[in-house]
Amino acid sequence: MTLDILLAGMLLGALVFYVLTGGADFGAGVWTLLARGKRGHLHQALIDRAIGPIWESNHVWLILIVTILFAGFPRAFAVITTALHIPLTALLVAIVLRGSAFVFRTHDVRPRSDHDASQVFWRRIFAGSSLVAPLMLGTTIGTIASGRLSERLPSFFELFVAPWLAFFPLLVGCFTLALFVSLAAIYLILETADPLLQEDLRRRALVLWIIVSSLGGIVLIESRTGAPVIYDGLAHTGGGRAILGLTAIAGLVTLAALLLRRFRTARAAAAAQVILIIFGWAVSQYPYLVVPNVRLPEAAAPDQVLRLLVWSLLIGGLVLFPSLFYLYRVFKAHALFAPPADR
Amino acid sequence: MSDLLAARSQMAMSLGFHIIFAVIGVAMPLMMTIAEWRWVRTGDPAYLALARRWAKGAAILFAVGAVSGTVLSFELGLLWPRFMDWAGAIIGPLFALEGFAFFTEAIFLGIYLYGWHHLRPTLHIAAGIIVTTSGVVSAAVVTTANAWMNTPAGFELADGLPHDIRPWAVMTNPHALHESLHMVLAAFAATGLLVAGIHAFLILRGAHDNFHRYALAIALLVGGIPTLLQSISGDALTKVVAAHQPAKLAAMEALFHTAPGAAFHLGGLPDEESESVPYSLEIPKLLSLLLYLDPQATVAGLDRTPRRDWPPVAVVHVAFQIMVGAGMVMMMLVLWAAWRWKQGRLYEDRLLLWALALGAPLGFLAIEAGWVVTEVGRQPWIIYGIMRTSEAVTPMPGIAIPFVMFTVLYGVLALVVVWTISRHISATERHGHPPESGEVR
Numbered sequence: 001m002t003l004d005i006l007l008a009g010m011l012l013g014a015l016v017f018y019v020l021t022g023g024a025d026f027g028a029g030v031w032t033l034l035a036r037g038k039r040g041h042l043h044q045a046l047i048d049r050a051i052g053p054i055w056e057s058n059h060v061w062l063i064l065i066v067t068i069l070f071a072g073f074p075r076a077f078a079v080i081t082t083a084l085h086i087p088l089t090a091l092l093v094a095i096v097l098r099g100s101a102f103v104f105r106t107h108d109v110r111p112r113s114d115h116d117a118s119q120v121f122w123r124r125i126f127a128g129s130s131l132v133a134p135l136m137l138g139t140t141i142g143t144i145a146s147g148r149l150s151e152r153l154p155s156f157f158e159l160f161v162a163p164w165l166a167f168f169p170l171l172v173g174c175f176t177l178a179l180f181v182s183l184a185a186i187y188l189i190l191e192t193a194d195p196l197l198q199e200d201l202r203r204r205a206l207v208l209w210i211i212v213s214s215l216g217g218i219v220l221i222e223s224r225t226g227a228p229v230i231y232d233g234l235a236h237t238g239g240g241r242a243i244l245g246l247t248a249i250a251g252l253v254t255l256a257a258l259l260l261r262r263f264r265t266a267r268a269a270a271a272a273q274v275i276l277i278i279f280g281w282a283v284s285q286y287p288y289l290v291v292p293n294v295r296l297p298e299a300a301a302p303d304q305v306l307r308l309l310v311w312s313l314l315i316g317g318l319v320l321f322p323s324l325f326y327l328y329r330v331f332k333a334h335a336l337f338a339p340p341a342d343r
Numbered sequence: 344m345s346d347l348l349a350a351r352s353q354m355a356m357s358l359g360f361h362i363i364f365a366v367i368g369v370a371m372p373l374m375m376t377i378a379e380w381r382w383v384r385t386g387d388p389a390y391l392a393l394a395r396r397w398a399k400g401a402a403i404l405f406a407v408g409a410v411s412g413t414v415l416s417f418e419l420g421l422l423w424p425r426f427m428d429w430a431g432a433i434i435g436p437l438f439a440l441e442g443f444a445f446f447t448e449a450i451f452l453g454i455y456l457y458g459w460h461h462l463r464p465t466l467h468i469a470a471g472i473i474v475t476t477s478g479v480v481s482a483a484v485v486t487t488a489n490a491w492m493n494t495p496a497g498f499e500l501a502d503g504l505p506h507d508i509r510p511w512a513v514m515t516n517p518h519a520l521h522e523s524l525h526m527v528l529a530a531f532a533a534t535g536l537l538v539a540g541i542h543a544f545l546i547l548r549g550a551h552d553n554f555h556r557y558a559l560a561i562a563l564l565v566g567g568i569p570t571l572l573q574s575i576s577g578d579a580l581t582k583v584v585a586a587h588q589p590a591k592l593a594a595m596e597a598l599f600h601t602a603p604g605a606a607f608h609l610g611g612l613p614d615e616e617s618e619s620v621p622y623s624l625e626i627p628k629l630l631s632l633l634l635y636l637d638p639q640a641t642v643a644g645l646d647r648t649p650r651r652d653w654p655p656v657a658v659v660h661v662a663f664q665i666m667v668g669a670g671m672v673m674m675m676l677v678l679w680a681a682w683r684w685k686q687g688r689l690y691e692d693r694l695l696l697w698a699l700a701l702g703a704p705l706g707f708l709a710i711e712a713g714w715v716v717t718e719v720g721r722q723p724w725i726i727y728g729i730m731r732t733s734e735a736v737t738p739m740p741g742i743a744i745p746f747v748m749f750t751v752l753y754g755v756l757a758l759v760v761v762w763t764i765s766r767h768i769s770a771t772e773r774h775g776h777p778p779e780s781g782e783v784r
C-alpha cells in the first residue's frame with residue numbers, strides 16, 4: 001500500500017469517527033425541536049447531559065479532517081474550499097451558533113426555568129443550527145462525489161453555485177441529516193433509564209429508520225445520473241455490491257433490534273451501517289479525491305510529508321485513543337461499559 | 344471594498360476575535376488548577392469555590408474559542424486557497440500536530456469541567472495540568488506556522504514551486520522559537536492581569552473575603568512573572584525581525600532612511616509621502632543601541648526596500664508603540680503590586696487596586712497590537728519574499744458579504760459573552776463565594 005492511500009484511509013477513518021460521534025451530537029441537537037410537551041424538559045435534560053462533556057472533543061475530528069486534508073492533499077482542499085465557499089460558510093456559521101448557543105444555555109449562572117425567554121431563544125438557535133450543519137456537510141460531500149466540480153463556464157453562478165445547488169448534492173445533504181438524527185435517537189435510548197423516555201425515543205428511531213432507508217434508496221437510484229462514478233462503483237463491481245448488501249443487512253438488523261428492544265444491538269448495527277455507507281462511497285470514488293479532476297496519487301503531498309503525517313497520526317493515536325477511552329469511561333460508563341443487563 | 348481587502352479584513356477580524364478566547368484557553372486552566380491544588384493542600388474551601396467559579400465561567404469562553412478556531416481552519420482555504428495549495432504540504436503537518444493538541448485539550452477539558460464528582464482531586468488536578476500543557480503546545484505550534492510565513496525555510500524553490508520539503512527545518516525556522524515563546528508569555532500575561540483586574544475591582548467594591556484575595560494573588564502570580572519576562576522576549580524577537588525582515592523592522596521603528604547611529608522614534612504618525620515622522624520624540628542613536636548594543640551601528644531603513652514592497656508604515660509603527668507601551672505599563676503595575684505584596688499590603692492599597700482594575704485589558708490590547716505588527720508588517724507578502732497576498736486570494740467574488748456576515752455574527756457573540764460573563768461576576772460579588780452545589784454544568 002502506498003503512502004497516499006494509507007493517509008487517505010486515515011482521513012476516512014477520521015470521518016467515520018466524526019460522523020459516529022460529532023454527527024450524533026448534531027442529531028441530538030435536532031431532537032431538541034421535539035423536546036416539548038409533557039416530557040419535553042426531561043428530553044431536553046437528557047440531551048444536555050448526554051452531549052455536554054463530549055461534544056467539544058467529538059468536534060475536533062472535523063478539525064483533524066481539515067488539517068489532514070490540507071497537509072496531505074492540498075490541491076483537494078484548495079478546490080473544495082474555492083468552489084464550495086458558500087455551503088462551507090453556512091456550515092461554519094451553523095457550527096459557531098450551535099456551540100455558542102449550547103454553552104450560553106447550559107452555563108448560565110443562575111439556572112432558569114425552561115420557559116425563560118432567553119432559554120427558549122438559545123434552544124431554538126441550538127436546534128436550528130444543529131439542523132443546518134449536517135445538511136451543509138452532506139451537500140458538500142454530495143458535490144465532491146457528483147463530478148459537478150469540473151471546468152465550467154466562467155460565470156459566478158456556474159463556478160460557485162451550480163455545483164452544489166442541484167438535486168443530488170442536496171439529496172445527500174438531507175440523507176446525512178436523517179442519518180445523524182437517527183443515530184442520535186438510538187444513542188439516546190441507552191443514555192436514560194426512564195422507560196417512558198426510552199419508549200418515546202424508540203418510536204422516533206423507528207420513524208427515522210423509515211426515512212433513512214427510503215432516502216438511502218433514493219440516493220442510490222439518483223446517483224445513476226447524479227454521481228455516475230459512485231453508481232458504477234456500487235452497482236457494477238463485486239465489492240460495491242457486497243457493500244450494498246451488507247449495508248442493507250445492517251439496516252434490517254437495526255430495525256429488528258429496535259422492534260425487539262435490543263438497544264445495544266440496534267446501536268451497533270446502526271453504527272455499522274454508517275461505516276459501510278462511508279466506506280462504499282470512498283471505495284467507489286477511488287482514486288478520485290474530488291470527482292473528476294483531483295486524483296490520487298497526483299494530488300498528494302510529496303512522500304516525505306506523507307510519511308511524516310502518517311507517523312504523526314500513528315503516534316498521535318497512541319495518545320488520542322487512550323484519552324478518548326478515558327473520557328468515555330468517565331462519562332459514558334452507563335451507556336457503553338455497564339453490563340447489558342442493567343442497560 | 345475590493346475582494347482582496349475584504350478577505351484580509353475577514354481574516355484579521357476572525358483572528359482578532361479568536362485570539363482573545365484562545366489566549367484565555369491557554370492561561371485559565373493553569374489558574375483553575377493552581378486554585379484547586381491550593382484547596383487540596385490547605386483544605387480551605389474558598390480555594391475550591393474559586394476553582395469552580397472560574398471553571399464555570401471559562402467553559403463559555405473555551406467553547407467560543409473552539410468554534411471560532413474551526414472557522415479559521417476553514418478560512419485558510421476559503422480565503423487563501425492558492426496559499427494553501429502552495430504551502431499546505433509545508434505547514435500542514437504543524438496544523439495536524441496542532442489537531443492532536445486540540446484533542447487532548449478538549450478531552451481533558453471535558454473531564455475537568457464536568458468531572459468534579461467523577462474523579463479524585465489528584466486526578467482532577469492532573470486533568471487540569473494536561474489541559475494547560477496542550478494549550479501551551481497548540482499556541483506554540485500555530486505560532487510556529489505563522490513564523491514560517493515570516494521566515495519561510497525548509498524547502499527548495501524550483502519553477503516557483505516548493506520541492507524537497509524538510510519538515511524539521513520548517514519547524515525550526517528562524518522566527519519559530521522567539522515568536523512562540525513571546526506568544527505563550529503573552530497569553531499568561533494578558534489573562535493573568537485581566538483576571539487580577541476584575542478581582543481587584545470586586546475587592547474595591549467591598550468584597551473582602553478570602554475568595555477574592557486568593558483570586559487576586561493567583562492571577563497576579565500567573566500574569567506577573569510572564570509580564571516581566573515579556574520585555575526580554577520582545578527584545579530578542581525584535582532582533583530576529585531586524586535580521587530577517589528588515590522592511591518590517593523599519594516600519595515598526597518608522598525608519599525611512601538607512602543610517603549609522605539611528606534614532607529611536609517615540610510616538611508619532613509616520614507619513615510615507617514626506618518620509619518623516621511628525622509628532623514623534625526623536626532620541627538620537629537609541630535604536631542602534633537597542634538593536635546592536637552599539638550606538639554607531641547601521642540600521643537598514645525603508646529606503647533599502649522598493650516602495651511597492653513597503654508595508655503600511657503608519658499602522659505598523661503605531662501598533663508597535665501601543666504594544667510596547669502597554670507592556671511597559673503592565674510591568675510597572677506588576678512591580679508595584681509585588682512591592683505592596685512584600686509589605687503585606689496588597690489588599691489595602693486602593694490606588695493600586697484601581698490601577699490594576701483600569702489596566703486589566705492592557706494585555707489584550709498588546710496582543711491585538713502585536714499581531715497587527717506581525718501581520719500587517721509582513722505585507723505585501725503572505726509568505727515573506729515568496730508569495731504576495733494578492734496572489735493568494737480566492738477567485739470567489741463578493742467576499743465583502745461573508746466578511747460583513749461574520750463581523751455581525753462575532754459582534755453579537757461578543758456582546759452575549761460579555762453579558763453572560765458579567766452575570767457570572769456579579770453573582771460572585773453578591774454571594775461572596777456561593778455554595779456551589781452539584782455539578783458545574
Ligand code: HDD
Binds near residue numbers: 671
Ligand atoms: C501581553 C502581550 C505583549 C506584550 C506585553 C508585548 N508583546 Fe510583543 N507581541 C505580542 C504580545 C505582547 C503578540 C500579540 O503575542 C505578538 C504577535 C505575534 C507574536 O508572536 O507575538 C507580538 C509580536 C511582537 C513582535 C513582532 C514579531 C514578528 O513580526 O514576527 C515584536 C518585534 C515584539 N512583539 C516585541 C515586543 C517588545 C519589544 C515588547 C516590550 C515590552 C513586547 N513585544 C511586549
Ligand code: HEM
Binds near residue numbers: 059364369409410485
Ligand atoms: C491561523 C490561525 C489559527 C487557526 C487555524 C486556529 C485553529 C483553531 C481551532 C480549529 C481551534 C479549535 C480546537 C477545538 O475544537 O478545541 C482552536 C482553538 C485554540 N486555538 Fe487557535 N487557531 C489559530 C490561531 C491561534 C493562535 C495564534 C493561538 C495562540 C494563542 C491559538 C491558540 C488556540 C488555543 C489555545 C485553542 C483552544 C481554545 C480554547 O479551548 O479556548 N490559535 N484554534
Ligand code: HEM
Binds near residue numbers: 358486714715719
Ligand atoms: C491569532 C492571532 C493572529 C492575529 C490577531 C492575526 C492578525 C492578522 C491580521 C491583522 C491580518 C491582516 C493583515 C493585512 O492584510 O494587512 C492577518 C492576515 C493573515 N494571517 Fe494572521 N494573525 C494571527 C495569527 C495568524 C496565524 C497563527 C496564522 C497562520 C498560521 C495567520 C495567517 C494569516 C494569513 C494567511 C493572513 C492573510 C494573508 C495576509 O494578509 O498576509 N495569522 N492576520
